[in-house]
Amino acid sequence: MADLSQFPITQRWPAAHPDRIQLYSLNTPNGVKVAIMLEETGLPYEAHLVDILDNQSHTPEFLSLNPNGKIPAIIDPDGPGGKPMALSESGAILIYLSDKTGRFIPADPVLRYETIQWVFFQNAGIGPMFGQVGFFHKFAGKAFEDKRPLERYVNEAKRLLGVLDKRLDGRGWIMGDDYGIADISTLGWVRNLITFYEARDLVEFDRLKYVPGWLERGLARPAVQRGLEIPKRDSPRPQ
Numbered sequence: 001m002a003d004l005s006q007f008p009i010t011q012r013w014p015a016a017h018p019d020r021i022q023l024y025s026l027n028t029p030n031g032v033k034v035a036i037m038l039e040e041t042g043l044p045y046e047a048h049l050v051d052i053l054d055n056q057s058h059t060p061e062f063l064s065l066n067p068n069g070k071i072p073a074i075i076d077p078d079g080p081g082g083k084p085m086a087l088s089e090s091g092a093i094l095i096y097l098s099d100k101t102g103r104f105i106p107a108d109p110v111l112r113y114e115t116i117q118w119v120f121f122q123n124a125g126i127g128p129m130f131g132q133v134g135f136f137h138k139f140a141g142k143a144f145e146d147k148r149p150l151e152r153y154v155n156e157a158k159r160l161l162g163v164l165d166k167r168l169d170g171r172g173w174i175m176g177d178d179y180g181i182a183d184i185s186t187l188g189w190v191r192n193l194i195t196f197y198e199a200r201d202l203v204e205f206d207r208l209k210y211v212p213g214w215l216e217r218g219l220a221r222p223a224v225q226r227g228l229e230i231p232k233r234d235s236p237r238p239q
């Protein structure tokens with residue numbers, strides 16, 4: 001039985017199954033990436049709900065695992081060398097879980113780096129920019145009189161969707177025939193933009209040629225459907 005007592009986070013979120021990967025998360029677009037990946041791989045895991053609306057990601061216990069105070073984060077009791085390892089940043093976790101299982105990332109080095117490139121494209125571009133659209137269109141920023149910030153982020157979101165659309169021309173998935181972590185990273189964000197953020201018309205989503213079909217194919221995957229709900233708050237989810 002793995003001993004996770006060295007991780008203070010387990011004092012607030014105790015591990016019922018310390019031999020399983022411990023997931024600290026909420027079903028936001030960043031959180032669901034890891035839940036989807038765990039569901040896709042079938043790795044045994046235990047999900048702990050970290051309520052970010054209640055500021056739980058800024059408690060000392062959570063910060064001991066991720067000093068950046070953001071979900072998702074994991075502890076793998078069976079990390080490199082068989083030792084427990086903590087990890088945060090959803091992109092890093094996706095790459096780690098791919099390497100651990102040998103799945104959802106190509107073995108060929110060129111294709112592997114290309115996959116990582118698209119994971120970064122999501123983490124550095126799509127996530128932060130779509131998040132700003134949510135803020136200025138739906139949340140606190142909606143009340144701002146000056147509409148230039150909203151315009152700026154909507155234009156950038158449209159541009160990024162255009163880049164993704166072009167990439168998907170002639171490809172079923174971001175890396176071609178094979179579904180992988182680039183898709184897992186991006187699906188929840190595109191879905192969130194047009195549903196929870198209510199920005200479908202704003203970003204002219206229906207003018208895209210390939211993204212809507214890709215999103216539909218991704219959302220049809222049973223592991224994606226399950227992952228989108230893990231772990232879930234009782235009341236409506238935050239951004």
Ligand SMILES: N[C@@H](CCC(=O)N[C@@H](CS)C(=O)NCC(=O)O)C(=O)O
Pocket residue numbers: 028029030031052057069070071072088089090091123239
């Ligand atoms: N780059 C980080 C971003 C994570 C992130 O922004 N998480 C949000 C939820 S989607 C969060 O924890 N927000 C709570 C807070 O900032 O207090 C990742 O990809 O893991």
